[in-house]
Amino acid sequence: MTELWNILVGLLVIIGALFTLFAAMGVLRFPDLYTRMHAASKAGVFGSGLILIGLAIHATDVAMALRAILAILFLILTTPISAHLLAKAAYGAGYRPWKGTACDEMALTQERSAGKKKSKI
């Protein structure tokens, strides 16, 4: 039984590392910040999560397995928040999406809010 678990852990670790590599390739190759964020915040966290699941299976101690699961939960909770916050800050600071982007719904809301501000002044 142990050997089966070992093989499962090895496969999880390799697949997780591959997902992390794909995320890094996306971060390097995609054209603008928002597409890069799309690669980093999904594939990167999924790769690290797979490696931590492998660690939780491999650990003989229950406390260590729980800690690994806690780390996965924490990563899944915080990464979308930080990515959303960074994207909003970057858009507000004037970093526009790549020109091949099909739909930029933020532009409409920004124009609307800018119009409101002008009417107030």
Place this chain on the structure above:
Amino acid sequence: MNEAATGFLEFATLIALGILSLAFLLTVARVILGPGVPDRVLALDMLVAIAIGFIGVIGIRTGFTIYLDIAIALGLVGFLTTVAFARFIMSRRYRQDYQEISARLNAKRRP
């Protein structure tokens, strides 16, 4: 069978360490190239995720799972730095706006 499985696990962790190192290098290239501040912040966030993966693989390979506490703390620090950098990027924009507005007001006052 047992020896083969243990050997496969060692081989898998070695391969995973190599792949993670390559991912780390690619992300560092984005930190150096990145045209703007948000790109660099995103790449640093990605570096934290890769470092957590490194800690996991090292924990499986050597049995030092005590480093997992460091991984949790690293995730917390990475989240907080990203939030702080996002606030910094936003505040820089507000300062630019403020300077533009004050410049406009000064231009109005002069004539």
